[in-house]
Amino acid sequence: xxxxxxxxLFNRKAKNRKxxxxxxxxxxxxxxNCTYNIRGxxxxxxxxxxxxxxxxxxxxxxxxxxxxxADNYIIHVKDARYSIDKELARAILI
Amino acid sequence: xxxALAGNPNSGKTTLFNAITxxxxxxxxxxxxxxxxxxGDVKRELNRTGSTIRAVDLPGAYSISPxxxxxxxxxxxxxxxxxxxxxxxxxxxxxxxxxxxxxQLLELGIPVVIALNKIDQVKRKGITINTDKLAEKLKCKVIxxxxxxxxxxxxxxxxxxxxRGKGQEAPFSSPAGLDDTDRAGVEAxxxxxxxxxxxxxxxxxxxxxxxxxxTIQDAVDRIVAHKIxxxxxxxxxxxxxxxxxxxxxxxxxxDYFVGWIDGLYAYVEGLLGDGVSPLLSALLLDGIIGGVxxxxxxxxxxxxxxxLLALLEDCGYMARVAVVMDRYLKKVGLSGRxxxxxxxxxxxxxxxVMATRTIRDxxxxxxxxxxxxxxxCGAKLPVIALFAGVFFKDAAWVGTTMYFMGIAIVIVGALxxxxxxxxxxxxxxxxxxxxxxxxxxxxxxxxxxMSRAKAFIIKAGTIILVCNALVHIMQAFTWSFQPVxxxxxxxxxxxxxxxxxxxxxxxxxxxxxxxxxAALTGFIAKENVVGTLAVVYSxxxxxxxxxxxxxSGAGDxxxxxxxxxxxxxxxxxxxxxTPPCFAAIGAMNAEMGSRKWLWAAIGFQFGMGYxxxxxxxxxxxxxTTGSFGNAVIPGFLAVAFFIGLLIHLMHRKEQRxxxxxxxxx
Numbered sequence: 001x002x003x004x005x006x007x008x009l010f011n012r013k014a015k016n017r018k019x020x021x022x023x024x025x026x027x028x029x030x031x032x033n034c035t036y037n038i039r040g041x042x043x044x045x046x047x048x049x050x051x052x053x054x055x056x057x058x059x060x061x062x063x064x065x066x067x068x069x070a071d072n073y074i075i076h077v078k079d080a081r082y083s084i085d086k087e088l089a090r091a092i093l094i
Numbered sequence: 095x096x097x098a099l100a101g102n103p104n105s106g107k108t109t110l111f112n113a114i115t116x117x118x119x120x121x122x123x124x125x126x127x128x129x130x131x132x133x134g135d136v137k138r139e140l141n142r143t144g145s146t147i148r149a150v151d152l153p154g155a156y157s158i159s160p161x162x163x164x165x166x167x168x169x170x171x172x173x174x175x176x177x178x179x180x181x182x183x184x185x186x187x188x189x190x191x192x193x194x195x196x197x198q199l200l201e202l203g204i205p206v207v208i209a210l211n212k213i214d215q216v217k218r219k220g221i222t223i224n225t226d227k228l229a230e231k232l233k234c235k236v237i238x239x240x241x242x243x244x245x246x247x248x249x250x251x252x253x254x255x256x257x258r259g260k261g262q263e264a265p266f267s268s269p270a271g272l273d274d275t276d277r278a279g280v281e282a283x284x285x286x287x288x289x290x291x292x293x294x295x296x297x298x299x300x301x302x303x304x305x306x307x308x309t310i311q312d313a314v315d316r317i318v319a320h321k322i323x324x325x326x327x328x329x330x331x332x333x334x335x336x337x338x339x340x341x342x343x344x345x346x347x348x349d350y351f352v353g354w355i356d357g358l359y360a361y362v363e364g365l366l367g368d369g370v371s372p373l374l375s376a377l378l379l380d381g382i383i384g385g386v387x388x389x390x391x392x393x394x395x396x397x398x399x400x401x402l403l404a405l406l407e408d409c410g411y412m413a414r415v416a417v418v419m420d421r422y423l424k425k426v427g428l429s430g431r432x433x434x435x436x437x438x439x440x441x442x443x444x445x446x447v448m449a450t451r452t453i454r455d456x457x458x459x460x461x462x463x464x465x466x467x468x469x470x471c472g473a474k475l476p477v478i479a480l481f482a483g484v485f486f487k488d489a490a491w492v493g494t495t496m497y498f499m500g501i502a503i504v505i506v507g508a509l510x511x512x513x514x515x516x517x518x519x520x521x522x523x524x525x526x527x528x529x530x531x532x533x534x535x536x537x538x539x540x541x542x543x544m545s546r547a548k549a550f551i552i553k554a555g556t557i558i559l560v561c562n563a564l565v566h567i568m569q570a571f572t573w574s575f576q577p578v579x580x581x582x583x584x585x586x587x588x589x590x591x592x593x594x595x596x597x598x599x600x601x602x603x604x605x606x607x608x609x610x611x612a613a614l615t616g617f618i619a620k621e622n623v624v625g626t627l628a629v630v631y632s633x634x635x636x637x638x639x640x641x642x643x644x645x646s647g648a649g650d651x652x653x654x655x656x657x658x659x660x661x662x663x664x665x666x667x668x669x670x671x672t673p674p675c676f677a678a679i680g681a682m683n684a685e686m687g688s689r690k691w692l693w694a695a696i697g698f699q700f701g702m703g704y705x706x707x708x709x710x711x712x713x714x715x716x717x718t719t720g721s722f723g724n725a726v727i728p729g730f731l732a733v734a735f736f737i738g739l740l741i742h743l744m745h746r747k748e749q750r751x752x753x754x755x756x757x758x759x
Contacts, residue, residue: 069319
């Protein structure tokens with residue numbers, strides 16, 4: 001019984017951790033020159049989200065990190081290239 | 095008839111605007127150069143309608159719903175001012191993104207003509223676009239253009255004239271009765287809009303190369319925008335710019351130029367003859383020709399410099415500098431966008447300060463407006479060139495150091511201001527489209543250089559001329575309007591006015607009233623520093639200093655000015671890093687929108703300039719001579735007061751912040 005509960009708890013924790021890891025997977029973790037699907041935009045700032053939307057940067061769209069320069073990420077979305085800072089890269093979940 | 099030019103940032107709107115109107119608005123190969131709308135009439139040779147067509151250049155926007163202040167200007171204009179036709183400039187290389195805005199414009203009912211711009215670049219990249227099909231699908235005319243090569247412009251204007259008053263059918267409409275406040279609804283509609291665009295692009299565009307791959311351009315980016323190497327590379331580039339403009343090419347041209355000015359001086363002198371009153375001839379010769387000539391003598395150096403800076407901007411390098419600088423500015427609490435005003439500020443502080451408008455957060459905007467004038471602007475270049483030439487044998491490191499000194503002061507200043515003013519909760523983010531590198535156009539750089547040179551000459555012929563004449567009169571007469579007697583120069587109006595200020599400058603190593611007067615006139619226009627020095631010391635030729643030695647026999651210019659190398663450097667920095675000219679202060683006032691901020695900014699700039707000059711003079715003198723310079727103690731008190739005030743303000747903010755936390759708890 002005790003074991004079962006521990007197991008349950010442990011598994012749940014493990015599951016949670018896995019979920020967290022998936023949730024935190026954002027553009028800063030992306031491999032250079034790999035194309036990813038955007039899973040969502042995680043930000044409190046509505047303006048930032050709306051602005052990214054107008055660039056075609058929203059869930060379901062494809063994004064490629066071309067290179068990392070200084071603290072900026074050069075990304076390719078909808079046939080256009082942008083330099084974005086870490087703050088923005090963190091908000092783009094992949 | 096009025097046509098509005100609208101499109102995404104860096105799609106080439108201003109280049110197209112300049113090409114069709116013949117105006118010379120500032121363009122850069124990077125987004126965000128245009129922050130306000132500009133109007134001009136279409137050139138006659140392009141306009142076959144017989145009536146005038148007015149073109150309005152709008153700042154770049156990604157969508158009709160405004161998220162940035164530039165987008166606000168654009169969407170307000172299109173919605174409220176009812177242009178007859180909209181020319182939508184579309185970067186042919188990024189249809190997928192650009193047509194989103196296009197479909198929004200098509201919904202407004204105003205006839206739209208699409209200028210498929212940068213078409214030459216696209217063809218080179220192996221992308222083919224079926225223009226006819228695109229036009230058919232979008233239900234509007236599509237004209238292929240290349241604004242840099244001036245192709246397709248007449249067709250574009252003709253098409254715009256033709257569709258006037260015809261109305262516009264929308265290929266895609268968002269659901270009727272959609273409320274702007276209904277976020278989910280708007281988002282769903284916009285998603286569909288993107289889906290529509292994607293489908294359309296699939297049909298009209300064939301790409302041979304996948305553009306999401308690493309190219310040579312990216313390889314170059316990795317070097318010039320490198321975390322560590324980015325800054326040294328920028329330093330080398332700026333050093334090269336100064337070397338070419340101040341050591342190699344610039345002086346060569348300047349020598350010829352100064353020869354002409356000397357010729358003019360001699361010609362006018364001969365023309366006046368002996369019959370004219372000596373006071374009048376002195377005013378004309380030494381005051382006006384000498385003073386203005388001294389400033390204008392630097393024109394070739396400045397033109398070479400502007401030419402090189404325009405090349406750098408045009409090839410796309412400056413956008414990379416913005417990327418490199420972004421991380422440093424972020425760390426000191428500025429916005430990544432702050433770099434754009436600062437780079438524009440190296441031309442002139444006024445457009446630089448105006449460009450701070452694009453920064454959303456008021457604290458960051460005001461801080462940037464306050465710090466942008468520390469970047470050496472075009473008007474400060476003659477001052478730098480004068481001191482580099484006279485005291486440091488035209489060394490290119492002087493100008494380069496002044497640039498990086500400006501950047502360093504900006505960073506230190508931002509750190510201080512962040513600790514005084516409470517940070518707002520708004521998180522800033524930085525996004526910039528990286529323009530492609532391209533071979534810079536000599537012609538565009540030449541046009542940009544000529545327009546700046548023209549502005550410089552106009553300024554020299556108006557403000558600076560008047561100032562020099564006044565300075566000359568003020569130093570030639572006493573308060574009782576008697577001519578100043580030989581050897582009694584300190585009784586002149588100018589001397590008595592400037593002396594109280596000169597006293598304050600003794601701790602900085604330059605307590606002469608002449609130098610104080612020059613610094614004071616610098617607030618009207620920074621070039622005046624050179625002009626006034628020329629007038630008060632009767633030196634008309636700062637370029638060819640060897641010749642000067644022969645003429646005056648009084649040693650060299652350095653000896654006449656009575657400055658050591660160290661105090662000259664201090665004086666140069668004092669002039670560069672105190673408040674800018676009145677016009678730039680006016681721009682600061684407009685963008686800050688707060689008297690309190692304005693006065694704080696002026697006070698801060700004074701304090702900063704004084705402190706920097708003090709430290710350079712005293713520490714430099716200590717190193718070179720082994721003891722401190724003049725009046726080290728009073729100067730120390732003044733500097734200590736300034737620093738103490740800053741510390742007090744920082745401390746007060748901390749106290750308030752902790753009090754705030756208690757209240758919340």
